[in-house]
Amino acid sequence: MDYLNYLRQDKMPHIWCDGCGHGIILKSILRVVDQLGWEKNNIALVSGIGCSGRTPGYVDFNTLHTTHGRAISFATGLKLANPKLHVIVVSGDGDATAIGGNHFIHAARRNLDINLIVFNNNIYGMTGGQCSPTTKTTKKATTTPYGNPDSAFDISKLAEAAGASYVARSTTYHVAKLDKYIKDSFLTKGFSVVEAYSSCPTSYGKMNKETGKTGLQMLMYQKDNTVPLQKAQKMTQAQLEGKFITGVFVEKDKPDYTENYAKVIQTAKQQ
Amino acid sequence: MKKNYNVIVNQKWCKSCEICVAICPKKVFDMDNFYAAANRPEDCIGCLLCEKLCPDFAIEVRLKTEKEK
Numbered sequence: 001m002d003y004l005n006y007l008r009q010d011k012m013p014h015i016w017c018d019g020c021g022h023g024i025i026l027k028s029i030l031r032v033v034d035q036l037g038w039e040k041n042n043i044a045l046v047s048g049i050g051c052s053g054r055t056p057g058y059v060d061f062n063t064l065h066t067t068h069g070r071a072i073s074f075a076t077g078l079k080l081a082n083p084k085l086h087v088i089v090v091s092g093d094g095d096a097t098a099i100g101g102n103h104f105i106h107a108a109r110r111n112l113d114i115n116l117i118v119f120n121n122n123i124y125g126m127t128g129g130q131c132s133p134t135t136k137t138t139k140k141a142t143t144t145p146y147g148n149p150d151s152a153f154d155i156s157k158l159a160e161a162a163g164a165s166y167v168a169r170s171t172t173y174h175v176a177k178l179d180k181y182i183k184d185s186f187l188t189k190g191f192s193v194v195e196a197y198s199s200c201p202t203s204y205g206k207m208n209k210e211t212g213k214t215g216l217q218m219l220m221y222q223k224d225n226t227v228p229l230q231k232a233q234k235m236t237q238a239q240l241e242g243k244f245i246t247g248v249f250v251e252k253d254k255p256d257y258t259e260n261y262a263k264v265i266q267t268a269k270q271q
Numbered sequence: 272m273k274k275n276y277n278v279i280v281n282q283k284w285c286k287s288c289e290i291c292v293a294i295c296p297k298k299v300f301d302m303d304n305f306y307a308a309a310n311r312p313e314d315c316i317g318c319l320l321c322e323k324l325c326p327d328f329a330i331e332v333r334l335k336t337e338k339e340k
């Protein structure tokens with residue numbers, strides 16, 4: 001696999017810190033694009049703001065680096081104006097579920113034919129480690145130095161409840177699964193969400209050493225603490241404490257927004 | 272043991288996270304002056320774990336051509 005074919009090599013090396021999981025997710029996306037044989041010109045990769053938001057800067061597709069939390073809105077316009085385009089959105093957990101939370105749930109509700117990949121590192125990486133909606137209770141962040149009092153969102157369950165066609169979650173350690181889920185999500189009609197557990201050693205690891213301080217340690221923690229969905233369903237809440245639950249949450253064939261919208265256009269033209 | 276793979280580290284992009292050193296089942300890599308170095312490519316079994324898990328696009332593993340063997 002020649003990753004260089006898909007990179008803007010003059011922009012490399014990328015800005016992500018040593019051991020940051022975001023690069024592993026980007027590689028997985030590129031492998032899938034390569035396997036599917038998609039033309040670079042037929043792909044649009046859209047992001048908001050954050051470390052994850054820097055992704056479009058490195059790839060040789062049509063790319064759009066938008067405002068914080070609003071990537072899905074820009075992507076909606078792209079998809080409706082040009083339904084043949086493969087529209088991929090990459091988003092951090094903050095970008096997707098804090099400032100962009102409403103765009104996220106409504107894109108799922110409308111079942112827009114967009115592929116969202118959430119780089120979930122449980123923190124605001126770029127701005128210095130503030131707690132995000134996915135920072136788990138008791139975990140530390142620069143804004144919760146004594147432990148987070150809030151409950152965390154489960155991004156995959158949120159996407160499922162809001163109506164996405166496809167929802168799956170993997171860790172960055174389990175790259176084979178990550179590849180498979182991204183591929184299946186790309187092939188599903190409608191809104192698809194792949195939640196990829198990433199690691200942010202710089203902002204999260206340094207404050208929560210029990211789950212790994214360096215990128216390598218965090219990757220090893222994922223390796224040792226991942227539970228497949230089917231197995232997790234038979235376990236208690238206490239047994240699942242600190243575990244990463246991975247698997248396919250939703251896989252449905254249902255009408256997507258572009259299809260429904262085309263029907264509206266048709267009806268309007270007939271009257 | 273047949274030497275089947277070329278394992279190439281692009282040290283210009285390597286950020287010395289040491290993931291490859293720890294992850295390789297055949298211990299092909301060492302850290303060498305801050306950067307990873309594929310010191311024992313002849314032991315490589317081509318599992319591609321290092322290539323897939325290097326966050327920095329700094330490792331390439333490829334089958335040797337007949338000429339290179």
Ligand SMILES: Cc1ncc(C[n+]2csc(CCOP(=O)(O)OP(=O)(O)O)c2C)c(N)n1
Nearest residue numbers: 049050051052068092093094095124125126
């Ligand atoms: C409207 C607006 N509000 C706040 C910010 C500051 N800001 C930049 S990135 C970011 C959060 C990044 O966290 P996340 O989305 O989880 O991505 P990561 O950096 O962890 O990949 C914030 C709050 C901004 N750029 N724009």
Ligand code: SF4
Nearest residue numbers: 016017020051125200
């Ligand atoms: S701050 Fe965290 S998320 Fe951002 S590049 Fe560094 S390790 Fe990655």
Ligand code: SF4
Nearest residue numbers: 295315316318319321
């Ligand atoms: S391909 Fe596998 S065996 Fe070969 S160097 Fe990489 S991790 Fe080691």
Ligand code: SF4
Nearest residue numbers: 285286288289291325
């Ligand atoms: S995994 Fe990549 S960036 Fe990390 S030490 Fe190895 S070659 Fe360097």
